[in-house]
Amino acid sequence: MKTMPFEKRLNMRLSVNIGCMIVSIILFAITFGSKNFESLRPMYAGSFIGLFVVSLSLFIRNKALRKNPEKMKKIELLETDERNIYILRVSYTIFTYVSIGILYVAMLISGFFSITVFYTIETLLCVNLLLILLIRHIVEKKY
Amino acid sequence: MNTRIAELRRQQKLSQEDLAKAVGVTRQTITSLEVGKYTASLVLAHKIARFFSLTIEDIFLFEEEENL
Numbered sequence: 001m002k003t004m005p006f007e008k009r010l011n012m013r014l015s016v017n018i019g020c021m022i023v024s025i026i027l028f029a030i031t032f033g034s035k036n037f038e039s040l041r042p043m044y045a046g047s048f049i050g051l052f053v054v055s056l057s058l059f060i061r062n063k064a065l066r067k068n069p070e071k072m073k074k075i076e077l078l079e080t081d082e083r084n085i086y087i088l089r090v091s092y093t094i095f096t097y098v099s100i101g102i103l104y105v106a107m108l109i110s111g112f113f114s115i116t117v118f119y120t121i122e123t124l125l126c127v128n129l130l131l132i133l134l135i136r137h138i139v140e141k142k143y
Numbered sequence: 144m145n146t147r148i149a150e151l152r153r154q155q156k157l158s159q160e161d162l163a164k165a166v167g168v169t170r171q172t173i174t175s176l177e178v179g180k181y182t183a184s185l186v187l188a189h190k191i192a193r194f195f196s197l198t199i200e201d202i203f204l205f206e207e208e209e210n211l
Binding site (some may be wrong): 078080081082083 | 174
């Protein structure tokens with residue numbers, strides 16, 4: 001399987017970081033400009049500020065990496081090491097199934113207290129399962 | 144899966160770090176391969192075999208009952 005050169009990947013990440021910063025500023029401005037968001041403003045503002053701060057710190061990190069070939073090589077090795085990739089894949093798979101299990105149990109428990117919460121979790125569970133099926137179908141086509 | 148990586152590495156007086164650098168993986172991957180906790184991909188097996196100028200079968204010891 002061909003992989004993208006790390007430097008190209010790094011440049012792509014820098015563009016994504018800049019994009020996320022711009023989007024967070026725009027969304028932050030929309031949130032503060034609209035009256036509809038009054039009650040939820042702190043929540044939305046927190047999310048967008050968080051997105052901006054994370055994007056900015058990743059941008060600084062990636063920019064610094066590009067200037068330091070030795071460190072870049074080290075990070076590239078950590079990211080491309082096949083055992084690390086395998087560990088990441090297994091972890092994500094386990095995480096997915098554990099979260100679905102937890103959601104299912106939470107759904108059953110919530111049914112005793114609130115029908116609204118029950119249907120919300122049920123919808124979430126169905127969407128999750130449909131997404132897994134869809135992603136699996138797409139990945140299967142790729143390989 | 145059992146391998147002869149540690150044995151071959153010692154014969155050539157190489158550290159795990161040296162081998163890891165040569166085949167483009169981390170030292171931890173070499174450790175896991177040596178203790179049999181991780182099975183190398185075909186690409187990595189090929190790189191290691193080429194590094195030692197041997198065949199994959201000479202280094203990676205397949206067993207009949209092993210789940211491939």
